[in-house]
Amino acid sequence: MDLRLSGTAPTEAERRAVDAAFAAHRSPDDLPGADVRFPDSGHAARGRRHILLPALHAVMDEVGHLTPGALNHVARVLSVPPADVYGVATFYAMFSVTPRAPHVVHVCDDVACAPAGAEDVIAGLAEDLGEEGEGKEVCWVRSPCLGLCERAPAVMLQLAKRPDVSVAPAAIGGLRAELDRIATEEPAEVPSADAAFADVTVSVPQAGQPQLTLLRRVGVVDPESIDDYRAHGGYEALRRAVEMGAERVIREVSDSSLTGRGGAAFPTGVKWDGVARAPSRPHYLVCNADESEPGTFKDRVLMEYDPFGLIEAMTIAGFATGCERGYLYIRGEYPLATRRLEHAIATARAHGYLGDDVAGDGFRFDIELRRGAGAYICGEETALLNSIEGHRGEPRNKPPFPATSGLFGKPTVINNVETLYNVLPVLAVGGQAFAGVGGGRSTGTKLFCVSGAVATPGVYEVEFGTTLRELLELAGGVRGELRTVLLGGAAGGFVLPEHLDVPLTLEAAREIGATLGSGVVLAFDTQADLTGTLRRIAAFFRDESCGQCVPCRVGTVRQEEALARLTRGAAKGPELMLLDDLARVMQDASICGLGQTAPAAVMSALKLGLL
Amino acid sequence: MTTVLLGSISRLVTVTVDGRELRVPEGSTILDVLREQGVETPTLCWAPNLTPINACRVCMVEVEGSRVLVPSCARKVDDGMVVRTDTEKVRHSRRMVLELLASSTDMTQASADVQRWMVEYGVDPDRYGPPAPAEEDRAGRRPGHHHVPDGSTAANVAQPVKVDNDLYVRDYARCILCYKCVKACGTDAQFTFAISAAGRGFDAHIATEYDGELPDSACVYCGNCIGVCPTGALKSVREHELREDGDWHPESETVTTTICSFCGVGCNLELHVQQGSIVNVTSPSDHSVTHGHLCIKGRFGFQHVQNLPEA
Amino acid sequence: MFGAGGGTSAYVEAEDADLLVLWGSNARETHPIFFHHVLQGLKKGARMWSVDPRRTSTAQWADGWLGLDVGTDVALANAIGREIIHAGLVNEVFVERSTTGFEDYRATVEPYTLERAQEITGVDADLIRGLAHAYARADRAQICWTLGITEHHNAADNVFALINLALLTGHVGRYGSGLVPLRGQNNVQGGGDMGAIPAKLPGGYDLGDEEARARYERAWGVPISPKPGMHLSEIFEAMDTGTLRALYCIGENPAESEANAAHARHLLEGLDHLVVQDIFRTATAELADVVLPAAADWCEYEGTVTNSERRVQRVRKALDPPGSARPDSHIICGVAERMGHAWGEPTAEEVWDELRSLSLNWHAGMSYARLDALGGIQWPCPDEDHPGTPTLHTRLWAENPEERGRLAPFMPVEHAAPLDVLSEDFPIRLTTVRILDAYNSGVQSGGYSSPMRRRESLRMDAGDAAELGIADGERVRVVSRRGAVEAPVAFDPSLRPGLASFTPHFSEEVDINVLTNDAWDPKSGTSEFKATAIRIEKI
Incomplete structure (x- = not known):
C-alpha cells in the first residue's frame, strides 16, 4: 500500500x-x-x-x-x-516505545504476591535503582500477576540480548545477585535462574502420585526429552486418534462431556464438531496459553513440566478438526514454559510428529508459537485472534463466533491449555469412561491453583465434586483463621467459610453465586488486607481493560475511584449505589468477559460484607 | 463463473420488537429494524457509511435468550428473535454509557440528539466528583500502569486542542473513542491509516505514529475523520476559529448540495454556509459516488471562490 | 466507445470486480473517491494491476506493476492481446457473437511477441504474460485509464488498444467488467455530451446524423453545418496560419495549459481580438481584449454536470457571485443579444429542458425533479420511467441479434513511438504528473492552504542525478527542443532511471509547458504532454 x-x-x-x-x-x-x-x-x-x-x-x-x-x-x-x-x-505492557533500560524487572504486586512480600522486593529495588521505570541498565516496574503464585513473591526479568527469566520466590538479596550475574556474565545456554524450577514439588506437591491424570507426567518425565515422553505413554493418544479417525475422535470428546477449562466451560465436542464441519477452508487451531487471571498458574505448570503433552493434544485437535496449522499463544511472562515448548515443537518436528506427514500417518499439522506481550485481555479468545493477526488485542463483536469466522476470518478452534491436556485421557479411556468421573457439565478431573494462606500452595488435581474444604486440606490446610476464599480469580468471587463444603463443580459453585473460573483458590486469613486486595483487583481491571467499549473503559476507572473513596471513609450509601450502577452496566453492556466480570469480585465482597 | 447477487430480494424473517411481530429482510441489523419502525435508538459510534464499530454500547437492546445486552447496530436479526428496547436494563445501560462519557469527556458539542438523550435518560455526570484538571501529555502513559487514584476527582480526558495545520484541529478532550475516524481513515473509506487507537484502557487515545503532529504523519487531509466525528473533537480550523471568536452560528446555516469542481468523479458536496461564506463541506453518506467521503480538494478546496480581491 | 463516448461501468462495480487494471492512471491521487471503490474491491479480494511508467501511489497497492517506457502502451496492449490469443484465453463466444474484425486484429498483434514487447516497453515478458492471463481469466475485470493513455500523440490508438483487449475477453457490457476512462474535469464528460466536441451534436449525435441535425435545426431555427468545427489543437494551428483571428475563450487557461506554452502565448497575443470569460483573472485573461467575469457555476449558479460514470447531477447555488460576475449562460445570452438574438435569460432548468426535448436517447428522461430525487441519473435515460443505465453496452451480450444491435468493432492499431524522440542531446524522458492536493494549472487549488504542499521540483531518479553530479534540492536548467526552464531537483524513488517529472499545477513557479510538445493526435486533438525529451543542465 x-x-x-x-x-x-x-x-x-x-x-x-x-x-x-x-x-x-x-x-x-x-x-x-x-x-x-x-x-x-x-x-x-x-x-x-x-x-x-x-x-x-x-x-x-x-x-x-x-x-x-x-x-x-x-x-x-x-x-x-x-x-x-x-x-x-503501545497496547502491550512489555513493550516500550520510549527509551528504557535494556533490562526490566517486572515485580508482581498482585493478589497473591502482595501479601507475600512484594513490597519488600520493590523497596529494595527502589533503593538500588530509583523510582519505577528509572535506571540506565536496569529498571523495575510493577506487574500484574505473573502466574507464579505458588512461589510468591515473583518477578520476571525481561532482558535485552539474553533470554528472559522468572525469579520466584524472589528476595531482594537473590535478585541482586541475579542482576549482578546479568551485568557481568555472558548468557548461559540454560539460564541459571531456571534451576530454581528444578524442584517440581514446589509447584505440584502431588507430583508422582499414581491417581493423577492431567499431572501424571509432571515431575516424572524429562520435559526436554521426547523419548522419555514416549516412554511414559506419550503419543499413544495420537496413535489411537489416527486409528479411530477424526469423526470418532470428536464423538469421544463429545461423549466425555469435556467442557472448556478457560472459564467459560463451553462443551469442547460441540466446538470441535462445528469447526470440523465448517465448509470454509483452511481451518485453524489456536491454543490459548495466555493464562493471566490473577492467581492462576496451572497451565504454566503443565507447559513447563509436560510440554510434549500439549503438543500431542494440539496435534490430535488439529487432526480431528481438519486444521493444518495450530497457533500456540503463550503469555509473554512465561519464559521457561516458552523455552520448553519451543524446544518441544522443534523436537517433535524433527521426529516427524509435526510437519507434512505427521508420524507417518499422512496428515499435515504444524504449530507456531506466538508470545503475548503483557495484556490480560488477550486471554479473551477473539482478542487473542486479533493479537495473532497483528492488531490491537481488542475483543471482537460476537457473533460471528470463531468456529465460523475466527483467525484470519476462517473457522477456528480455540482451546485453553488444560482443556487440551484433557483430550489425552479422553482418548486413553474413552469418552464414556471419562464422563464417569463427576457429572453433568463437570466431568473428569480439574486443576486448582491453591495459594495464599495455605501451608503448601501449588497446583492440585482433584475430581470434580471434591469439596473446597477437602482441597484446602490437601494443600496442608489454612494458615491461621480462614476469612474467605477468592474462587475463580479476579473475575470470580469470594466464598465464606460456611460454604467450604460446597462440591467443586460448575453447577454447585453457581448455586452459591460463585464460579470456578480458571481454578483459582486464593485463601485469606483474618489478618489479610482484603481492602487492599479489592483495590488491587479494581486497579487490575482498570489497567487491563483494552479501552474499546465505554462501560469497561470508563466503568473500571469509576469503580476504582469509588472504592478509593469508600476506603477513605466516604459515606457508604451513594458509593454503594454508584458501584452497583457501574457493576450493572459493565455486566450488561461490555463487549467481552473482561468488562462483564470486572465488577464481580468487588460486588461479591460488598455483598458478603467483606469490606 | 461465480455469480454476484445484486440487489437480490432477500428472504424475510420474523422478529418481535417490544411485543410487535414484524417481517423484516434477513441480514438487517436490529438497528435497521428499529429505525424502520421509528423506535428511536441512541447511537454514537454507528454511522450509515461505516461498518458497525460496536464500541460505544449506547444502542444496546435486550434479546431474549441472551444473558447480556446486545448491540443493535452490529447484531443481525435472526428468525424468531425477540427484542426489547424499553426495559429497565436497557435504560440503565444507556443512561450509564452516556453518563460515563459525559463524566470523562467534553460532550458539549455533540449533536442536539445527544444532548436530548442525556436529559431523557437522566444523566448525572457530576456524581463522580469534580473533574480532574487537564493534562498536557496523556499520550505518554504506559499500558498496564496508572497512578492509583484517591477518588477525590473524576479522571477524564481533558487536554489542550491540537492545532498543527491549516485545515483541521484535533480537540481530544472531546474524543469519546468511538473509532469512527480510525475506520474512515482506514478500511471503510480512505485506506490511509494515518491514525490508530494507541495506548490501552482509559489511556487509549487516537494517535498518529509516535503521537506526532499531522504534517509529520501519513495524513492526506481528506477530512473524512471530521465527517464522521460525533462530538466535535475533529473539526475544520475555520469552524474552530469561528467558535473561539464567538462567531459560530449554526442556527443560520444553510446546506446546499452541489458537485465538486475538481476532477471528473462527480462527488456530491454539501456546502455549509454561514453568513455568506462556506464554513464546512460534507458529502451525503447515502450517495453511491462518495458514500459520504471526500478528498482534500473536495472538502477544503472551496476557498478559491472566497479569496476575493480587496474591494 | 462503440458509438457512445462514455465509461461503460458504474463506480460501484469496481467493488465487485475480480481484477482491476489501472492503466496510465494514478487514481489514488487524481480520482481519490473513485479509488475508494477500487479499495473496497481490493478489500473483498480483487487483484489490481498498475500499468504506469512511475511506481505511483496507485501502483503501490497493485499486485503487479508494469513500469513501461512512456508512450509504449500500444505495444504492451498488443502483446497482451497476442498472448491471450496464443494461450487460448479468448472469449470466443463473445468475439464471435458481438464483435467484428477479429481476424484483422489477430494479424495486427501477431508480431507483438512478449519478447518484442519487452524490448519496446522495457517491461519484463513474464509480467506481461502475468497480466494477460490474469485479465483473461478473471470473471469480472475492468480497465481504467486517465491521461497516461490520452495525453499522447496517438491517444486514440492507445484507447483502441485497450478496448480491443476488453473485446477479446468479453470484459465489457457486464456488471463488474468494463472500460472506465476517468475524466480529468468535473464536466469534461458533460461538455462533450452537450456538443462541445467538433463533430458532435448535444446528446451524442454525430453531426452527420441527418435526422438528429434536422431536429436541432428545427428547434433552433438555424441551419447547422454538417462540417465539423475545429478542436483546440486545430484552433491553435489556425491561429498560427492566420486563418483564425479572434477567440472567445470560456473557462480555459490555454496560456498556461497548452503544450509548447511560449508558442501558444505568442499566438494568443497575435490575435485581433481575444475575449476571456472566467472566474479568475488567469494568465490567458491577462492577454485578453475583453474579460467577462463569470460566476463559479458549481456553487454560484444552477445547472448540471456529468461525471465519469455518465451520471448527470445537479449543481446548485450556495453563494452569491461576487461583484459583477454572472453565470456563464447569462453572459452568453447577453452576448447573443448584442448580436441581435433575443434569447432572454432562460433559467438553467429551461435550458436543460430544451436539451431534453432534443437529446431523445440520453437525456430525455432526466427532469430536474428526477435528478434531485435520484441523486443523479446515468445516461442513456430515454424517458421519465427509465431508471438510467449504470452498465453500458449490456446489449452486446443479448442472445437475440436484433437486441445486440451494432457489433463492436476491433480497431487494430500499431505502436508508434513518441514524436519527441530521445537523443544524445535530449536523453531524459520528462512526463507530466498530477498530485492529490492540487489541480490542473492550479488556479482553483491554489486558493487553499494544503499542509502537503511542496515547492515544484523536477522529480527524478537519484542515480540519474548522481551521474550528472546533481544534489537533491539543487537548482537546474531543464531544456527541451522548445524551451527551457529552471527548477530545483527532488529525488523521487517512484521514477525509474531515465524518467523525470513535473506537475502542471504551479506554473507560476515552473512554467513547464514551455517544454512540452504541441504535436497532437490527429484522431483526438490531444497534445503529447506525457512525452517530452529533455536534458538537465547544472547551473
Whole structure:
C-alpha cells in the first residue's frame, strides 16, 4: 500500500532483528521484492501483518525498547501503516516505545504476591535503582500477576540480548545477585535462574502420585526429552486418534462431556464438531496459553513440566478438526514454559510428529508459537485472534463466533491449555469412561491453583465434586483463621467459610453465586488486607481493560475511584449505589468477559460484607 | 463463473420488537429494524457509511435468550428473535454509557440528539466528583500502569486542542473513542491509516505514529475523520476559529448540495454556509459516488471562490 | 466507445470486480473517491494491476506493476492481446457473437511477441504474460485509464488498444467488467455530451446524423453545418496560419495549459481580438481584449454536470457571485443579444429542458425533479420511467441479434513511438504528473492552504542525478527542443532511471509547458504532454 514513512532509519541491529523475524514467519510463497526503495505491494505484502508481534518482540529482545527507526522498518517490511504499528506497540505492557533500560524487572504486586512480600522486593529495588521505570541498565516496574503464585513473591526479568527469566520466590538479596550475574556474565545456554524450577514439588506437591491424570507426567518425565515422553505413554493418544479417525475422535470428546477449562466451560465436542464441519477452508487451531487471571498458574505448570503433552493434544485437535496449522499463544511472562515448548515443537518436528506427514500417518499439522506481550485481555479468545493477526488485542463483536469466522476470518478452534491436556485421557479411556468421573457439565478431573494462606500452595488435581474444604486440606490446610476464599480469580468471587463444603463443580459453585473460573483458590486469613486486595483487583481491571467499549473503559476507572473513596471513609450509601450502577452496566453492556466480570469480585465482597 | 447477487430480494424473517411481530429482510441489523419502525435508538459510534464499530454500547437492546445486552447496530436479526428496547436494563445501560462519557469527556458539542438523550435518560455526570484538571501529555502513559487514584476527582480526558495545520484541529478532550475516524481513515473509506487507537484502557487515545503532529504523519487531509466525528473533537480550523471568536452560528446555516469542481468523479458536496461564506463541506453518506467521503480538494478546496480581491 | 463516448461501468462495480487494471492512471491521487471503490474491491479480494511508467501511489497497492517506457502502451496492449490469443484465453463466444474484425486484429498483434514487447516497453515478458492471463481469466475485470493513455500523440490508438483487449475477453457490457476512462474535469464528460466536441451534436449525435441535425435545426431555427468545427489543437494551428483571428475563450487557461506554452502565448497575443470569460483573472485573461467575469457555476449558479460514470447531477447555488460576475449562460445570452438574438435569460432548468426535448436517447428522461430525487441519473435515460443505465453496452451480450444491435468493432492499431524522440542531446524522458492536493494549472487549488504542499521540483531518479553530479534540492536548467526552464531537483524513488517529472499545477513557479510538445493526435486533438525529451543542465 502507499505507506508514508518518515525518513528515520533503523540501526543495523534493529534491521537484522526485524528481518530475521520476517524470514522466520513469512509464508513460503510471499517473496519480498528486490526493490528496496519501496515496501512491497499487493495482497501478499498486506498479508504480512500477523508477523507484527514477533517483529516487535525481536526488537525488544535486541534493544529493550522500540525506536522510531525500528518501527519504521517494521512498517516497511510488513506493509503495516506506521500509526498501526504504534497503536499495537503501545497496547502491550512489555513493550516500550520510549527509551528504557535494556533490562526490566517486572515485580508482581498482585493478589497473591502482595501479601507475600512484594513490597519488600520493590523497596529494595527502589533503593538500588530509583523510582519505577528509572535506571540506565536496569529498571523495575510493577506487574500484574505473573502466574507464579505458588512461589510468591515473583518477578520476571525481561532482558535485552539474553533470554528472559522468572525469579520466584524472589528476595531482594537473590535478585541482586541475579542482576549482578546479568551485568557481568555472558548468557548461559540454560539460564541459571531456571534451576530454581528444578524442584517440581514446589509447584505440584502431588507430583508422582499414581491417581493423577492431567499431572501424571509432571515431575516424572524429562520435559526436554521426547523419548522419555514416549516412554511414559506419550503419543499413544495420537496413535489411537489416527486409528479411530477424526469423526470418532470428536464423538469421544463429545461423549466425555469435556467442557472448556478457560472459564467459560463451553462443551469442547460441540466446538470441535462445528469447526470440523465448517465448509470454509483452511481451518485453524489456536491454543490459548495466555493464562493471566490473577492467581492462576496451572497451565504454566503443565507447559513447563509436560510440554510434549500439549503438543500431542494440539496435534490430535488439529487432526480431528481438519486444521493444518495450530497457533500456540503463550503469555509473554512465561519464559521457561516458552523455552520448553519451543524446544518441544522443534523436537517433535524433527521426529516427524509435526510437519507434512505427521508420524507417518499422512496428515499435515504444524504449530507456531506466538508470545503475548503483557495484556490480560488477550486471554479473551477473539482478542487473542486479533493479537495473532497483528492488531490491537481488542475483543471482537460476537457473533460471528470463531468456529465460523475466527483467525484470519476462517473457522477456528480455540482451546485453553488444560482443556487440551484433557483430550489425552479422553482418548486413553474413552469418552464414556471419562464422563464417569463427576457429572453433568463437570466431568473428569480439574486443576486448582491453591495459594495464599495455605501451608503448601501449588497446583492440585482433584475430581470434580471434591469439596473446597477437602482441597484446602490437601494443600496442608489454612494458615491461621480462614476469612474467605477468592474462587475463580479476579473475575470470580469470594466464598465464606460456611460454604467450604460446597462440591467443586460448575453447577454447585453457581448455586452459591460463585464460579470456578480458571481454578483459582486464593485463601485469606483474618489478618489479610482484603481492602487492599479489592483495590488491587479494581486497579487490575482498570489497567487491563483494552479501552474499546465505554462501560469497561470508563466503568473500571469509576469503580476504582469509588472504592478509593469508600476506603477513605466516604459515606457508604451513594458509593454503594454508584458501584452497583457501574457493576450493572459493565455486566450488561461490555463487549467481552473482561468488562462483564470486572465488577464481580468487588460486588461479591460488598455483598458478603467483606469490606 | 461465480455469480454476484445484486440487489437480490432477500428472504424475510420474523422478529418481535417490544411485543410487535414484524417481517423484516434477513441480514438487517436490529438497528435497521428499529429505525424502520421509528423506535428511536441512541447511537454514537454507528454511522450509515461505516461498518458497525460496536464500541460505544449506547444502542444496546435486550434479546431474549441472551444473558447480556446486545448491540443493535452490529447484531443481525435472526428468525424468531425477540427484542426489547424499553426495559429497565436497557435504560440503565444507556443512561450509564452516556453518563460515563459525559463524566470523562467534553460532550458539549455533540449533536442536539445527544444532548436530548442525556436529559431523557437522566444523566448525572457530576456524581463522580469534580473533574480532574487537564493534562498536557496523556499520550505518554504506559499500558498496564496508572497512578492509583484517591477518588477525590473524576479522571477524564481533558487536554489542550491540537492545532498543527491549516485545515483541521484535533480537540481530544472531546474524543469519546468511538473509532469512527480510525475506520474512515482506514478500511471503510480512505485506506490511509494515518491514525490508530494507541495506548490501552482509559489511556487509549487516537494517535498518529509516535503521537506526532499531522504534517509529520501519513495524513492526506481528506477530512473524512471530521465527517464522521460525533462530538466535535475533529473539526475544520475555520469552524474552530469561528467558535473561539464567538462567531459560530449554526442556527443560520444553510446546506446546499452541489458537485465538486475538481476532477471528473462527480462527488456530491454539501456546502455549509454561514453568513455568506462556506464554513464546512460534507458529502451525503447515502450517495453511491462518495458514500459520504471526500478528498482534500473536495472538502477544503472551496476557498478559491472566497479569496476575493480587496474591494 | 462503440458509438457512445462514455465509461461503460458504474463506480460501484469496481467493488465487485475480480481484477482491476489501472492503466496510465494514478487514481489514488487524481480520482481519490473513485479509488475508494477500487479499495473496497481490493478489500473483498480483487487483484489490481498498475500499468504506469512511475511506481505511483496507485501502483503501490497493485499486485503487479508494469513500469513501461512512456508512450509504449500500444505495444504492451498488443502483446497482451497476442498472448491471450496464443494461450487460448479468448472469449470466443463473445468475439464471435458481438464483435467484428477479429481476424484483422489477430494479424495486427501477431508480431507483438512478449519478447518484442519487452524490448519496446522495457517491461519484463513474464509480467506481461502475468497480466494477460490474469485479465483473461478473471470473471469480472475492468480497465481504467486517465491521461497516461490520452495525453499522447496517438491517444486514440492507445484507447483502441485497450478496448480491443476488453473485446477479446468479453470484459465489457457486464456488471463488474468494463472500460472506465476517468475524466480529468468535473464536466469534461458533460461538455462533450452537450456538443462541445467538433463533430458532435448535444446528446451524442454525430453531426452527420441527418435526422438528429434536422431536429436541432428545427428547434433552433438555424441551419447547422454538417462540417465539423475545429478542436483546440486545430484552433491553435489556425491561429498560427492566420486563418483564425479572434477567440472567445470560456473557462480555459490555454496560456498556461497548452503544450509548447511560449508558442501558444505568442499566438494568443497575435490575435485581433481575444475575449476571456472566467472566474479568475488567469494568465490567458491577462492577454485578453475583453474579460467577462463569470460566476463559479458549481456553487454560484444552477445547472448540471456529468461525471465519469455518465451520471448527470445537479449543481446548485450556495453563494452569491461576487461583484459583477454572472453565470456563464447569462453572459452568453447577453452576448447573443448584442448580436441581435433575443434569447432572454432562460433559467438553467429551461435550458436543460430544451436539451431534453432534443437529446431523445440520453437525456430525455432526466427532469430536474428526477435528478434531485435520484441523486443523479446515468445516461442513456430515454424517458421519465427509465431508471438510467449504470452498465453500458449490456446489449452486446443479448442472445437475440436484433437486441445486440451494432457489433463492436476491433480497431487494430500499431505502436508508434513518441514524436519527441530521445537523443544524445535530449536523453531524459520528462512526463507530466498530477498530485492529490492540487489541480490542473492550479488556479482553483491554489486558493487553499494544503499542509502537503511542496515547492515544484523536477522529480527524478537519484542515480540519474548522481551521474550528472546533481544534489537533491539543487537548482537546474531543464531544456527541451522548445524551451527551457529552471527548477530545483527532488529525488523521487517512484521514477525509474531515465524518467523525470513535473506537475502542471504551479506554473507560476515552473512554467513547464514551455517544454512540452504541441504535436497532437490527429484522431483526438490531444497534445503529447506525457512525452517530452529533455536534458538537465547544472547551473
